Amino acid sequence: MLHRTISRKTVLKSAVAATTAFGIPAFLPRIGDAAAELAIGLVEPTTGIYATYGEYERAGIAMAVDEWNARGGVMGRKVVTVAEDDANDPGVGVQKARKLVQQDHCVALIGTINSGISLSVSGAANSLGVMFMDSGGHTDDVTGKNCNWNTFRVCHSTWMETHATGVDLAQRFGKKWYLITPDYAFGHSLYDGYVDVAKKLGVEIIANDLVPLTLTDFSPVLTKVQAAKPSLLIVLNQGDQFVNALKQASAFGIAKSTPIGGPQCELEAVEALPVEARVGFWGVEWYYDSPLSVGPAGTPGRKFAADYKKRYGKTASARSAFGYISMDRVLWSMAEAKSTDALKTCRALENSKFNSIFQGSAYFRKEDHQLMWPMLIGEIQPNGTPGDKDNLFKIIGSQPADKVEQTVAEKAKVCTITYPS
Amino acid sequence: MLEHLAPQIVNGLMLGAFYASVAIGLSLIMNLTGVINMAHGSLLTLGGYFAFMLAAIGTPFAIVLIAAPILTALVGLAIERGLMRPLYGRDPLYSLLLTFGLSLIAEEVYRLIWGSNGVPVSAPAALQGGVSFGSFQVPTIQLFTAAVLVIAMSALWLFLNRTRFGLRLRAAVQDTEMIAALGTNTQVLYMVNFCLGVLLAGLAGVLAATQLGLNPTSGNALLMPAFVTVIVGGMGSLLGALAGGLLIGMTISLMTLFFPAASDVSMYVIMAVILLIRPRGLFGEEGLFG
Numbered sequence: 175m176l177h178r179t180i181s182r183k184t185v186l187k188s189a190v191a192a193t194t195a196f197g198i199p200a201f202l203p204r205i206g207d208a209a210a211e212l213a214i215g216l217v218e219p220t221t222g223i224y225a226t227y228g229e230y231e232r233a234g235i236a237m238a239v240d241e242w243n244a245r246g247g248v249m250g251r252k253v254v255t256v257a258e259d260d261a262n263d264p265g266v267g268v269q270k271a272r273k274l275v276q277q278d279h280c281v282a283l284i285g286t287i288n289s290g291i292s293l294s295v296s297g298a299a300n301s302l303g304v305m306f307m308d309s310g311g312h313t314d315d316v317t318g319k320n321c322n323w324n325t326f327r328v329c330h331s332t333w334m335e336t337h338a339t340g341v342d343l344a345q346r347f348g349k350k351w352y353l354i355t356p357d358y359a360f361g362h363s364l365y366d367g368y369v370d371v372a373k374k375l376g377v378e379i380i381a382n383d384l385v386p387l388t389l390t391d392f393s394p395v396l397t398k399v400q401a402a403k404p405s406l407l408i409v410l411n412q413g414d415q416f417v418n419a420l421k422q423a424s425a426f427g428i429a430k431s432t433p434i435g436g437p438q439c440e441l442e443a444v445e446a447l448p449v450e451a452r453v454g455f456w457g458v459e460w461y462y463d464s465p466l467s468v469g470p471a472g473t474p475g476r477k478f479a480a481d482y483k484k485r486y487g488k489t490a491s492a493r494s495a496f497g498y499i500s501m502d503r504v505l506w507s508m509a510e511a512k513s514t515d516a517l518k519t520c521r522a523l524e525n526s527k528f529n530s531i532f533q534g535s536a537y538f539r540k541e542d543h544q545l546m547w548p549m550l551i552g553e554i555q556p557n558g559t560p561g562d563k564d565n566l567f568k569i570i571g572s573q574p575a576d577k578v579e580q581t582v583a584e585k586a587k588v589c590t591i592t593y594p595s
Numbered sequence: 596m597l598e599h600l601a602p603q604i605v606n607g608l609m610l611g612a613f614y615a616s617v618a619i620g621l622s623l624i625m626n627l628t629g630v631i632n633m634a635h636g637s638l639l640t641l642g643g644y645f646a647f648m649l650a651a652i653g654t655p656f657a658i659v660l661i662a663a664p665i666l667t668a669l670v671g672l673a674i675e676r677g678l679m680r681p682l683y684g685r686d687p688l689y690s691l692l693l694t695f696g697l698s699l700i701a702e703e704v705y706r707l708i709w710g711s712n713g714v715p716v717s718a719p720a721a722l723q724g725g726v727s728f729g730s731f732q733v734p735t736i737q738l739f740t741a742a743v744l745v746i747a748m749s750a751l752w753l754f755l756n757r758t759r760f761g762l763r764l765r766a767a768v769q770d771t772e773m774i775a776a777l778g779t780n781t782q783v784l785y786m787v788n789f790c791l792g793v794l795l796a797g798l799a800g801v802l803a804a805t806q807l808g809l810n811p812t813s814g815n816a817l818l819m820p821a822f823v824t825v826i827v828g829g830m831g832s833l834l835g836a837l838a839g840g841l842l843i844g845m846t847i848s849l850m851t852l853f854f855p856a857a858s859d860v861s862m863y864v865i866m867a868v869i870l871l872i873r874p875r876g877l878f879g880e881e882g883l884f885g
Binding site for chain 1: 610613711712730734736737809851855860
């Protein structure tokens with residue numbers, strides 16, 4: 175039999191360790207517990223290929239939070255945010271959503287870039303009974319076949335993006351298109367949108383190369399594009415893949431020989447491209463320096479862009495705007511409903527027209543919870559403008575939301591919002 | 596069909612050369628020290644950032660191509676001296692965990708220094724554009740990458756086979772204890788070997804930055820193809836790294852022609868087949884990792 179003696183010193187050490195491990199946390203304030211604080215959970219990527227977009231969205235969110243807090247908060251409560259990294263993984267997104275609501279007591283969730291995570295967090299928020307504001311995941315399904323009563327979306331749907339850009343691209347560059355599509359929810363839904371545009375306009379999609387989201391080198395695909403000689407190359411990839419595809423298209427000489435365009439192009443991605451690869455006509459969702467997007471001098475949009483630049487030392491992007499609008503609307507809904515109850519705040523948002531940091535008014539459509547706001551078309555200006563090297567787009571058109579989004583009747587075929595009794 | 600196959604075969608060779616350039620450094624470090632360097636992708640990224648910084652101050656590309664890998668190797672030297680040395684001879688899991696941690700730290704450090712957004716890096720004007728092969732064109736920068744790979748591999752082969760130090764390195768791979776007993780300072784061998792591997796990572800980083808995006812995580816995306824290349828080609832074999840890279844590049848390129856959605860997964864299928872038929876890889880030595 176083994177006899178072990180336990181010294182007094184060991185007992186004391188154990189006691190100190192136990193107190194530290196179990197005792198002290200009880201005295202630490204828990205986020206969201208204090209009546210004076212209202213916690214909103216952010217599910218955004220801080221690592222991985224979409225980390226940049228997450229950073230810009232969080233910066234916009236912080237601007238909205240500070241504005242509300244400067245006005246006295248919401249129902250007298252100071253607004254705080256708790257951010258979690260979704261690691262660009264739908265499963266992790268769900269875990270983080272649960273943690274934010276159950277452990278950190280967040281009363282609403284905002285965020286996501288990757289459409290797959292938007293869908294998974296939307297489902298998690300539904301089971302948790304809190305509002306989820308999808309700031310940046312574009313797939314149609316979020317406000318389509320996977321719509322639910324507590325999910326709203328600020329950024330445009332893929333249908334809006336493809337239908338806003340498709341007509342313009344066909345008019346400019348003819349009707350023989352080659353598509354490169356990322357093989358996940360977002361890419362598939364963009365492809366479906368362009369197929370619909372192609373049918374209506376008599377466009378021939380001569381090839382659609384589905385490429386894995388992990389693909390780094392686009393040269394095999396671009397070799398095929400070279401041989402196919404399309405009238406237009408449409409790149410549906412975003413983030414790092416967008417940068418790699420455009421950079422390699424430039425190396426292959428395709429950027430000079432073949433027009434390039436697509437449904438969506440982010441300012442952050444263009445900034446990461448060398449000048450020779452900055453080409454094309456693209457869908458743009460918000461732009462800091464266009465009257466078509468933010469209106470003339472003195473408008474809230476211009477003020478937001480100026481304040482953002484002053485605060486962060488960089489130019490506000492569409493992602494910054496998504497973050498700002500998302501947080502602003504979530505807090506407005508709570509102030510309007512005088513409650514944090516998800517059912518009441520969701521009801522408050524539906525069909526309520528509002529003005530924000532973009533030109534004109536907008537509203538979340540009651541039937542699918544999609545934000546109805548204009549979609550822009552822009553041409554890349556490779557060198558910016560004199561005095562502003564970040565001014566990389568020339569906005570050449572704006573399409574009203576009701577012209578480019580599916581009608582309520584069309585949406586009713588896939589989305590029926592049912593509220594809990 | 597031939598008019599479609601020919602460009603993809605040429606492209607596969609170019610892609611393979613690129614993967615081989617990333618894999619050689621990884622293979623070199625793994626071969627002597629048994630270190631599975633999970634930070635190889637981050638060091639590759641660092642090479643790209645050094646190139647970006649040097650280009651920004653107007654340094655000619657020829658100098659960037661030499662200076663950026665050397666600067667990366669100096670960082671490798673600090674890692675080897677400060678962190679890696681105590682782990683030699685231990686279970687490879689230790690160095691794997693260390694380098695994995697290092698890659699996470701490096702990512703955040705790059706983010707703090709250069710921001711989370713990508714930075715624009717151009718190929719020099721002389722390497723922009725393409726070379727026509729009849730019906731198709733190959734980017735000049737890809738041909739340049741292949742040429743650099745051939746030069747780097749030839750230099751490495753000469754170093755390992757025609758210099759006294761290189762011969763000691765190869766002998767140490769066979770039997771470290773014996774060569775130490777004969778009076779060779781194995782710690783110096785390890786250090787040079789590690790720095791050489793990191794130097795090659797830096798070189799691959801410069802070449803990658805001219806062709807692909809450069810951001811804090813961009814090198815990590817190239818790490819997996821590099822590991823597959825090393826496993827397929829055989830650990831520790833220069834020829835293996837080249838053969839593995841070309842096989843992987845060719846497979847991805849041809850798969851893209853017929854079924855692009857499976858292009859990425861095809862390299863793992865090749866790896867699985869090679870592991871089943873010849874577990875040591877195409878040119879690897881048996882029992883390298885015991």
